[in-house]
Amino acid sequence: MKYILTAALVSYLCPVAAGSIRYRHLEKPQRIFFWYTCSSILFLLVEYQFSHMRINNHAVINMNIVVETACLLAFFSSLSYPSSRKWIGATALLFMGYSVLMLTRTNIFMMNEHISIVSRLLILSFSLMMLHSIFQKSKSIIVARYPYWVLSGIVIYSCGSLLIFVFSNKILQLEYQYFELMWSINWIAAIAANILFSISFFIRRV
């Protein structure tokens, strides 16, 4: 399990490294995504450090979910046609409002299942819609286009971690070995996603 965790942490560095190397050649949506990967690694480090220091990191995780969703919605918006952007923007605003409301009304030091569920569902549904749209409208091979790789990574990670986030509070009540096994599924999904994100930075065509 330790190896999976180490591999996952290292895998988070891959897209950041790939994005940094290729940053000058990246298009606007790729740059937004690059900053999302940077924010992810920062949150991860903080979460890891808090957990290492035996400090409750649930507030950071909640913040991470909100920031992650906002970043990914911005990425989806930059990939979309202008007519779709306003819908994505409206959704982002609604989500932010909902998150603020939920975080202020509930205990911030507990994993907020509601935000997690809404966030995962939003990200998953937008990713699938965009993937489908790219598939429908593509006049060239989609494998040669970076949105395919990014969206594939998001879909795989979201599917793998959906239930874990939904039942995060229940999982926390499990014995440590079960908890660790459960999170290793999340880390495996993260490794797969990070590899796909890293590949996406080396592809230029939209």
Next chain:
Amino acid sequence: MTDFFWVIIFTSIVLMLLSTAYIAMLAVSNRRIINEQQSKLIEIQKSEERYKALFNNTIVGMVSFSRQGWKVLDVNQSLLEKLEMASPKEFQHRFHEMIAPREKDIVISLQRDHCFQDCEISVKTISGKELTLLFSGREDASDHYIHSVLIDITEKRRLEESYMRAQKMEALSILTNSIAHDLQNVFAPMQLSLKLLEKQVKSKRGEKIFKATKNSLRDGQQLVSNIFAIAKGIKKDHKQIHLNALIRSILHSFHPARGIAVAARNAVQKENVTILGNENQLKQMFLNILRNSEEAIQKKGMITIDIARNGTGTVGTNGKRSAIETVTIAVSDNGVGIHPDHVHKVFEPFFTTKRNVGGTGLGLSMVSEIIKQHSGTVMLESKEAKGTTLTVSLPILREHGK
């Protein structure tokens, strides 16, 4: 609790695998679709190239246009070449002007049947060549464009006209031959009777009437002989003729009306140019030309005869042309000239604009026939109210004293 745990684990793994499979399936399907699209695109491109080649290389002209503003969508190379135009843009500028005379018919046909057929239009090429085109087209209901073809029927029309003319001439020839034969039979006893009567005319008035009758009979016989010549063809009886002597003889025989001066500029006066021909026919021919010039000058005027050696020119009959030294005799007058519509008809038998003053329409037809028999050419240039020049070109046989 452990059951719940395993359900979550199992479901998460299944969801992850399903999403991976879905993504892989998308990539595979996309590749298959793109490959199919590409092969279809290649087929479409090939087909487009084939149709483009057919469109551009076909003999007939093709043009697609919109009825609104007669905007040209596409025009094929064949039509551009036929009209001597460099670009479709140039064609667009002249398209409406081309179809303007038939525009109303085309619009009515399109409104009624969504097509038009065999509209004959006349078009002038850039170099001024007149073309006759047969214009047919059909409206495409889907894009409201009219796809049309233009077939060049200039040559067909020319052949039809010449065939009609030949048929007319053949019929005329048979008719005139028969009339001339009958007239000859009428004139023969008249001539004999006049000879017998000649001795019995005593009074001066009688002599005058007799002379007028005799002249009329001679004119009638000459007319009959001309008709025979055209109907049967002129008899070829050629001998060597000295051109200068011939010209002198012609000028001696020609007595112009009062107020008309005749000037001859003979550039070959000092050379002894010889031609091969029938002296009487040539004399008759030149007198005919001079008489035409005289008639064209209404009151006062001038007839000029220019004789010049033409170096190495080309003369010939029946389409066979060869390089031979020629002499040109150009007869010019400053008379009324010929109307442009009549210029190409003046050599046709029985074509005359002087029917009311006794013109038979045989003079220039005879000239053309005689020139043909002498392997020469005749050319007519005329400007209304300015005058006419008729240039006869004859091959030189040989020269003496050189």
